[in-house]
Amino acid sequence: MxxxxxxxxxxxxxxxxxxxxERTLARFHAHYLGDHGLIVTTIDGDSGAIIDNEPLIADFGDVLPFLARFGDTAFALDQVARARSRIGGGLYREADGGIRLFTNHDWLLGLIELHEMTGEQGFLDAAVDGAHAVLDGFERSGLLIDEAPSLRRPRTLLQRSSGFNLGYVELLVDLNALTGDARFIDAARRIAKAYAATDYFTAHGVFGTVFCSWSRAVDRLAANAAQMRSLLFKDNTNGAWSLLALYRAEPEPALRLAIERWLAGFEACYWNGGDVQLWRDKSGARDVALRAAFASLDLLCDLHLAGFEGRPIELATAIGDRWLGHQWANGxxxxxxxxxxxxxxxxxxxxxxxxxxxxxxxxxxxxxxxxxxxxxxxxxxxxxxxxxxxxxxxxxxxxxxxxxxxxxxxxxxxxxxxxxxxxxxxxxxxxxxxxx
Incomplete structure (x- = not known):
């Protein structure tokens, strides 16, 4: 046992x-593998039938480090080996052939964490290859676009950039620490600076979607037609964590100011007295949600631990108390x-x-x-x-x-x-x- x-x-x-x-680890072998030998995405909880057979490569960072942590390292290694056939140029290709940054972040994160756990150089080498592919193929004047442009997918031609992609800075900081390759920290600085200079961040102190990365005029037109302008969960929280990771590596005054600007923007735009809201449209914030609350609470705690004393822990405490009032009797x-x-x-x-x-x-x-x-x-x-x-x-x-x-x-x-x-x-x- x-x-x-x-x-x-x-x-x-x-x-x-x-x-x-033990039951959880056993289920990965007994119930969660597809005929391709890789972990699948979803099964039916009643029959056990596979509902979504897509391999879970995009979310390996959510899976394999925890299996390895509890001793199932051989299975984790085998899954990475099997995934190689779905990787092209260092990045994961989805079933439609597209490469998207959203579905590659946790693939690279998982490789980094597995390297740190096992010492296997191959994991780090694969993460380095993927990071270079991101920078070579997706960076546009410091912004990282959501997916590679393709005439087959006209919506990609605007080369949209979501705040989520700023989250790659945290991975670049990790890779710089692990490899000593200054190109990663240089890229992290460049990307952080570009996102902090976007129109939405300048106006509101939080990160919004850049709908067109090659023209501010087109971006503004597209933004006026869009419903969602800014998303807290993942987009803003990952972005702020990246600024914090870079600040921990290089405590520059400009970075601290950007983080403080984000904190003020979060309080003004999303905090809502502890009932944290999830997203913003042109008229304000919408949808109180647990995912917004826990992510904000976690981030605010990390800001406090990094030396941003005072307001972050006050906001975090208010969120905690507000949600204790929402907790059901069953826990x-x-x-x-x-x-x-x-x-x-x-x-x-x-x-x-x-x-x-x-x-x-x-x-x-x-x-x-x-x-x-x-x-x-x-x-x-x-x-x-x-x-x-x-x-x-x-x-x-x-x-x-x-x-x-x-x-x-x-x-x-x-x-x-x-x-x-x-x-x-x-x-x-x-x-x-x-x-x-």
């Missing part, structure tokens, strides 16, 4: 997680306040974020809410085939799909120490638990 002991020998938050971890958090359904992965990440907040503030209420959430995620979501996507306040399944990457991501709960202060002290664990 797998003995679950949190990092550094600490007692785990989930004391009896060993059997659940889970709704996907949106007042809604009947939850989301398994958002609850996993909210648990991690609350533990970080508890470790910083010393407030027991946040640790207790995290413990209840962790127990409920495992106790109410698990079925014979895995953890279903959504349940209600009674624990009844509302969406029985098994999203395979969420099975490995839930293993974060087995890595959390019971003592929040121990989590804050373990920087390697915090890095592994990050949601990108």
């Amino acid at each position: 797998t003995a679950v002991i949190a990092s550094n020998g600490q007692a785990p938050l989930l004391a009896d997680a060993g059997p659940w971890v 889970l958090f709704p996907e949106q306040p007042g809604r009947s359904g939850n989301h398994v992965d958002c609850n996993t990440d909210m648990t991690v974020s609350l533990m970080k907040l508890a470790g910083i503030t010393g407030e027991v209420r946040f640790a207790e809410a995290a413990r209840r959430s962790a127990q409920a995620v495992v106790g109410l979501h698990e079925t014979d085939l895995g953890m279903v996507l959504s349940v209600d306040t009674t624990g009844m399944a509302l969406d029985e799909r098994i999203i395979v990457k969420y099975q490995s991501l839930a293993l974060k709960l087995a890595l959390l120490p019971a003592d929040p202060a121990a989590l804050i002290a373990d920087t390697a664990l915090i890095k592994l638990l990050r949601d990108r």
Whole structure:
């Protein structure tokens, strides 16, 4: 039986997680492989039938490091080897032949994390190849475009750039640290500077979509016709984490000012008194959502830990308290306040974020809410085939799909120490638990 002991020998938050971890690892071999030998995307939670046979290569960063962390390293190595046939020029090609930055970020992140875990040089070499392919094929005056332009896909010709792509800066900072190759840190500086100079960031202090990267005039016309102008989850949070990663590597005053500008923009545009909103259109912010809350909470904690004292932890505490008021009696958090359904992965990440907040503030209420959430995620979501996507306040399944990457991501709960202060002290664990 797998003995679950949190990092550094600490007692785990989930004391009896060993059997659940073993069941989860076994399901990857028994239920989650397609006829191509690769992990699939989705199965039916009732019949076990594969619903989405697309290999999970784009999300390997959400899967393989956690399988390796719990001892299934050989399986992780085999999956990367099998994925090579789907990789061209260092990057993952989707079924339609397209290469998109959104579906390559976690592929490269997974390679970096596997290299750090195993010491295998091949993982780092593959990540380096992919990073060079991104810079060579997708950079436009410092901005990274969403996908390569193609006449077969006319919408790509505007060469749109979302804030999500700024998240590659964090990977470039990691690669510079691992290789000593100054080209990566030079590119990170260049990209961060370009995004901080965009019209939307200049006006609002948060990152918005650049709808046309080769013409500001065309970009403004396209923006006027678009509904969503800015997205908090992934786009802004990954972008801000990248600025923070670069600042930690090179604490330049201009970077600190950009981060402080983003923090002020976040508070003005998204914070909403702790009921954090998910996206913005031309008239303002929309949709209070758990994914917006946990990502903001996590990021604000990291800002505090990086020396941005004062307002970040005040905002984080307000978010934590507001969402403790939304927590159901069964310990889970709704996907949106007042809604009947939850989301398994958002609850996993909210648990991690609350533990970080508890470790910083010393407030027991946040640790207790995290413990209840962790127990409920495992106790109410698990079925014979895995953890279903959504349940209600009674624990009844509302969406029985098994999203395979969420099975490995839930293993974060087995890595959390019971003592929040121990989590804050373990920087390697915090890095592994990050949601990108």
